[in-house]
Amino acid sequence: MQALKKAPRNFLVIFFSLITSSYLYFQLNRLGYIPALFQLLDIVCLHNCIAQSNLHKPLAGKQLLNYNQKITEIIGLSTIEKTQISILIEKSKYRLTVYHAQEPIKSYPVVFGKNPVNDKVKEGDLSTPEGIFKIRDLYPHSAWSKFLWIDYPTPDSWRKHFQAKREGKIGKLDRIGSEIGIHGVPTGADALVDQRSNWTWGCISLKNQDIDELYQIVQQGTQVEIIP
Template identity: 55%
Template sequence: MEIKKIRGNIGRIVSSTSLLLLAASSVFYWNLVRLGYAVPIPYILDVFCLNKCPADELNILHTQFPPDNLLNYDKPLRQILGEPDKLDKNRISILVEKSKYRLTVYDSKKPVKSYPVVFGGNPTGDKLKAGDLRTPEGVFSIKDMYPHETWSKFLWLDYPTKQSWRKHVKAKQNGTIGWGDSVGSEIGIHGVPANSDNIIKSRSNWTLGCVSLQNKDVEELYGFVQKGTAVEISP
């Protein structure tokens, strides 16, 4: 009987220890994901191409482009699209062209208005890791939006996406970045500090990787987008 009790106690101890280790491992892994050091479990098959990887170059949302100038920049967006509370915002998408320092609002895939923008302090090239001061390229969506105490409004993008993770892992594999580098996070579209519109006018790339507009522009844009609005960022 004593041996059975001992075995039973050992079994309970092993089970409890296993559960504690599992819980600790889960918390540790979740923290690595949150900090950008581990690929989220739902992304693993696509990031490591255990399923067939989609061609990154085909991940394009907009095929019609405005002329080289700022399209309808002198017109209020309300004058073009009507009142935002009466608009089907599912029709709205955004294209950011880094080489042209331009953000364009699209209605049903047709360009309707452009704004001048600037980027991260290292504007050329795609973002591969935290701290590289680059603005990521690809197709994203707005995951949240809220007023910002310093930059007027913040449209938080869902970077890193599966595509972002795939490029990050590939860069580690080919030695472009280190294995200890994080993919980064907190990328969005926002304004500038008060009375700093000249940052945009002079094309001074000042952010850590976000897209920045004049405050009056991001405030106008804010009323016409929603959570889920698609945002394409091209080179």
């Protein structure tokens, strides 16, 4: 009889413990300290993960491909099949290249975070992340014309973050960061790109006329590969 009386109380303790734990996990994830639950299975291979394969074959040299032509003229189509579009960003060459059906069709000059060489491992390191991402959303931006929001941090990003913590390269309480994307420049500031002035906090920046064209041919889910 006494055990039956304790049962409801034990249930309430378990219930409120679950609610409290879930809330705490959500807050820590929102603040960038721990990954989302759906990413955990992809992250746990901390020591035996298969390295990501490159999606694109980079262009030779440092030139910009077809930069002075419109993409629709290059492809010869008035309507571009967005599912065939992907993007390669080469940090060392300050170049973003659009690929259609895995073939390079046009390049744009870009700049990066104020620490342009290193891979991003934490919030505030001013580095641009490397890896394979997808566009999670895209929208007009009041300050930088357009914003293509990529899905950083990915499971691979979290693995790099945790490895940097284990090796003592970053602090135990450092957060991974978020809100990385591809965007334009402040109005009238195209010179930032011409002069290769790495002015962002980790995002990729194009001239506004270029991000406006890019915005028309990508969609949610478009793959973005960023390499050193």
